Every structure is written in structure tokens, then in C-alpha cells.
Amino acid sequence: xxxxxxxxxxxxxxxxxxxxxxxxxxxxxxxxxxxxxxxxxxxxxxxxxxxxxxxxxxxxxxxxxxxxxxxxxxxxxxxxxxxxxxxxxxxxxxxxxxxxxxxxxxxxxxxxxxxxxxxxxxxxxxxxxxxxxxxxxxxxxxxxxxxxxxxxxxxx
Numbered sequence: 001x002x003x004x005x006x007x008x009x010x011x012x013x014x015x016x017x018x019x020x021x022x023x024x025x026x027x028x029x030x031x032x033x034x035x036x037x038x039x040x041x042x043x044x045x046x047x048x049x050x051x052x053x054x055x056x057x058x059x060x061x062x063x064x065x066x067x068x069x070x071x072x073x074x075x076x077x078x079x080x081x082x083x084x085x086x087x088x089x090x091x092x093x094x095x096x097x098x099x100x101x102x103x104x105x106x107x108x109x110x111x112x113x114x115x116x117x118x119x120x121x122x123x124x125x126x127x128x129x130x131x132x133x134x135x136x137x138x139x140x141x142x143x144x145x146x147x148x149x150x151x152x153x154x155x156x
Contacts, residue, residue, distance in 0.1 A: 001018045002031035007039055010047055022073055022080065034058050034079045037107055050060040058111035079106070085113050119153040 006017040019088045020057030044050065061108040066073050075082040085108040108114060118131055126146050130137060137145065 002029045006031040006036050015074045038079050055110050056112045059113050
């Protein structure tokens, strides 16, 4: 409830909120600053505030705090959890590649995340990853490469 309370405070005129990266706390809940920052960024129309936080460093910051504190980030943690943008299913990945708002209001790029490839990934996601890596293959090359990728992904 700390994030919700912080957002309500901003909506009602608070000029500052306090919290911690990853919501790390000793006992009582602290607001997760990354969740607040993303909410304020994507809903500027509602909150009527501007933030100057570099959001594409969110994942790096979260991982650094986790390493230094020794407290792992739960996979299901909002914004920074490992499963936040997991669309392993080929149809989901294809939908996200065509229009990210199909499945999520926050784009992975906003917070510095890349869509992972896995055993359920489709050809479209595989080809997009090749393009992202600046690897140029012909259609002829892609078919056997994709087959090898799927075989390897099935073993993982």
C-alpha cells in the first residue's frame, strides 16, 4: 500500500515522496521508488507532474541494489522483476513486437529491459533479436538458424 499511498499523496499535491529501490525494508513496507517513478511517467496526464528520473537505468539500478544488499529481487516484482516482461509464448511476443500496448502499459525499453527469447518464442521474435544484434541474414539462412535456436531452447 505504500506505493498507492505515495501516488495518492502526489495526486493531492505532495511535492516529494520517500521510498527505497526495490521497496527494500527492514520491517514495515516502504514505497518502491521504481514503481512510483514509472507510474508518474506513464500517467503524467493523471498526476500532472513531471519527473526527471532516467527510467532506462531502472533495471541496472535495481540489480545493483540487489547485489549490494544481498536481497534478491522477486521474479514477480512489479517493474523490475524477472517475469515482468516475460512473453515467452510466440503469439504474445509477436503481439508485443507489433504493438507493445497489446499486453502492457509499460514498454520494456522504458526501464531498460529486453524481451527474452525462449523455447516458446516464435520466428518473428527470433528475427527481431537478430536485427537488434545487427546481424543480417537472408531468409534462406534464417530457417536453419531458427531450427537450431529452437532445439537449443528446448534443452534449457
